[in-house]
Amino acid sequence: xxxxxxxxxxxxxxxxxxxxxxxEIILRLYQGQETFPSPVVVIGDRGVLERTxxxxxxxxxITSWSPGDHLQPGTIPVYAASTLPVQxxxxxxxxxxxxxxxxxxxxxxVQLIQQHHLSGMVTCPISKxxxxxxxxxxxGHTEMLxxxxxxxxxxxxxxxxRLKVVLVTIHEQLSQxxxxxxQEEILDCVAMTMASLQRDFALSSPKVxxxxxxxxxxxxxxFGTEEDECIAPAVSAYSGPGSLxxxxxxxxxxxxxxxxxxDAVIAMYHDQGLIPFKLLHFHDGVNVTxxxxxxxxxxxxxxxxxIAGQGIAGCTSLQAAVDMAAAIVVNRTRGTGI
Numbered sequence: 001x002x003x004x005x006x007x008x009x010x011x012x013x014x015x016x017x018x019x020x021x022x023x024e025i026i027l028r029l030y031q032g033q034e035t036f037p038s039p040v041v042v043i044g045d046r047g048v049l050e051r052t053x054x055x056x057x058x059x060x061x062i063t064s065w066s067p068g069d070h071l072q073p074g075t076i077p078v079y080a081a082s083t084l085p086v087q088x089x090x091x092x093x094x095x096x097x098x099x100x101x102x103x104x105x106x107x108x109x110v111q112l113i114q115q116h117h118l119s120g121m122v123t124c125p126i127s128k129x130x131x132x133x134x135x136x137x138x139x140g141h142t143e144m145l146x147x148x149x150x151x152x153x154x155x156x157x158x159x160x161x162r163l164k165v166v167l168v169t170i171h172e173q174l175s176q177x178x179x180x181x182x183q184e185e186i187l188d189c190v191a192m193t194m195a196s197l198q199r200d201f202a203l204s205s206p207k208v209x210x211x212x213x214x215x216x217x218x219x220x221x222x223f224g225t226e227e228d229e230c231i232a233p234a235v236s237a238y239s240g241p242g243s244l245x246x247x248x249x250x251x252x253x254x255x256x257x258x259x260x261x262x263d264a265v266i267a268m269y270h271d272q273g274l275i276p277f278k279l280l281h282f283h284d285g286v287n288v289t290x291x292x293x294x295x296x297x298x299x300x301x302x303x304x305x306x307i308a309g310q311g312i313a314g315c316t317s318l319q320a321a322v323d324m325a326a327a328i329v330v331n332r333t334r335g336t337g338i
Contacts, residue, residue, distance in 0.1 A: 009119045010071065010110060012098060013318075016124030017046025018084060018098045019091055019204040020303035021313035025124065028315035029322070031058055040322060041065050041118070044184060045101060046078040055100040056311045063105045067117035074325075081108040086251060091309030099130035106141065110148045113294045119329045120295030122321045125303045127163040141316055142289055145296055154291035155192050157264070159324060163257055164264040165273035166193045166290070177269045181213065181226055186234035186266070192290045193264055194242045199330040199335055200288070200295075201263075203242075209253050209262040210235050217247050222313030223233045224335030231268075284320040288328070295332065297325040301305065 016022030026042055027049065042049070049062050065077035082101035089098070106126075128140055130238075138144040146154045158165045168189045169180050176292040190208060197206035211232060214224030221228060231247045238244045246253070247268075254276035257265045267273030277285060278300075285300035299317040309315055 002129050002236065008329055009117055010041045011041035011120050011122060011322065011329070012041055012043045012079070012109045012118040013122045013322070014109050014124060015042060015048070016105070017094055017102045017127050017130060017303050017309060018045060018048045018082075019089060019094045019306060020125055021308050022086070022124035022125065022248050022303070024056060024311070024313045025299070025309070025315040026312070027053055027056070027058045027060060027076070027125045028333055029318050030060060035231045039071050041071070041077040042078055042103045043079045043112070043121075044085050045082045046080050046240065047086045048082075048084055049078060052309075055309065060094070065252060067112065067115070070204050079108065079112070092305035094127050094130040094303075094305075095132075096133055099127070099134040102126045103131065103136060103144075106144060107148065109293065110145065114149075120297075120325045122318070122325050123296065123298040124318065125299060125301060126305045127305075129302050141298065145292060145294075146287060151292045152216075153188065153192065154289055155189060157193070157196060157288040157290050158200055158277045158281070159288050160277065160320075162195075162278055162280050163254065165254075165267050165277045166264060167267050167270060167273050169269050171270060174269065174271075178213065178224075180225055181230055183234040183237065184232060186210070188236060189266055190234070190238055190244060191240055194240055194244075196290045197239065200331055202265055202334075204333045206263045207244040207255060207261070208242060208244050208264050208266060209248050210244065211250045211253050211268060212247035213250075213268045213272075215249075215251070218247050226268075235273045240317060251313050271319070283314065283316045285317060286321045286324045288324065294324055295328050297321040297328070302327060 005246050023224040053060055061075045063077050065079050071077055081104045109121045197203045213226045218227040227247045233245050236293045287298040287300050289296045300320055
């Protein structure tokens, strides 16, 4: 059988906000590893990584990388998308310069993927406030990536080895969720979930559950009518691949999914899905962006400015994000017959 991995370019890890834990968790990821299952390069700032390694006493060898360069075992290859004055960098205090740098890492990674120099990207955390200060029109990573790749539809999947959750609504006030739910949005979320489970996770016939919104799925209208008005009709109307069922009571469906009854759960709102997910995958959860023409996974945590530069940040989520991105790239590559 042909070795697919030998044909695949490296993954790129964007460094995130230089004043955050991003540089540290990248160093921790490489620390003690001579080789990775998949080639990985950092899109960031070599000087910041060297200064971080010196301050935190991390023994490593950081090298410069350009497309086409051979990856040397035991080194951290860095594509320089910024050259910040490291003497001015203060942990936990983002500036206009660090904000511009973190934007440059994202833009450069997308460009390198589009030029086929990278196979996908794994993102370290950025600051939404710092992003706004740069004048960026995007509220976060996902919206920026969608614009850079001309993606019209995108959704967030939280993925772990026991539970995968996709959200119909994301960062919305709880009081607004009911009014935002409709059959069309739910079906769109289901279709994108099924497509990802098949293409990215190599599941030929995914089993997806749809959570209700209200206690006991409304109890025949006693506790709410959204299930009868839009959620159940969406489930009935679905005619695509895989198996779709629901609406299921939210207080039991995540337990069933975590124990193997379902491959993923469609949640109606942010905390409905993320509370059970983080209960199981607080340290190793991965954010996967659905709908992009490129592979993008991310750590499931923020910038952690309060502990930046202290040497206590863990890289478990970053490791999981790299592993998942690598697996998705291989599954997509096999699907194209390369």
